[in-house]
Amino acid sequence: MIDDMANGAKTGGRQKGTPNKATAEVRALAQKYGPDALKELQRLSKEAGSEAARVSACNAILERAYGRSPASVPFQIDLPKTETVEDVSKAVSAIIQTTAKGSISPAEATALCGLLETQRRVIELTDIEMRIAALEGKR
Numbered sequence: 283m284i285d286d287m288a289n290g291a292k293t294g295g296r297q298k299g300t301p302n303k304a305t306a307e308v309r310a311l312a313q314k315y316g317p318d319a320l321k322e323l324q325r326l327s328k329e330a331g332s333e334a335a336r337v338s339a340c341n342a343i344l345e346r347a348y349g350r351s352p353a354s355v356p357f358q359i360d361l362p363k364t365e366t367v368e369d370v371s372k373a374v375s376a377i378i379q380t381t382a383k384g385s386i387s388p389a390e391a392t393a394l395c396g397l398l399e400t401q402r403r404v405i406e407l408t409d410i411e412m413r414i415a416a417l418e419g420k421r
Contacts, residue, residue, distance in 0.1 A: 319347075320340075364398060365405075377394050
């Protein structure tokens with residue numbers, strides 16, 4: 283059974299996306315306070331002094347009651363390695379295909395492509411530094 287889990291085989295359990303019992307209970311309890319938290323946030327938006335801790339508490343209750351905003355929910359996507367500029371190009375293509383299938387949103391794709399652009403620049407700068415060092419070593 284452990285070997286099956288290590289190889290990615292499904293071993294039963296709850297279905298993907300179904301919260302565990304403790305999470306479901308906390309969410310149900312927190313939802314009772316959701317309307318009050320919204321009222322408090324509304325009050326703070328008009329009367330805020332230095333009530334950062336209260337805003338943080340309200341946000342925590344709202345997150346427990348209604349979940350994270352879609353923009354902050356982690357997701358997974360299989361990408362090829364990104365060790366070369368060519369690899370990064372292949373990864374961008376994979377993101378575009380995944381977006382076209384509807385598996386990730388265009389906003390998620392844009393964020394991932396931004397990370398890949400940073401990776402591409404790092405690769406290129408590293409290559410330039412190595413070439414400069416090689417040229418300086420020949421003098």
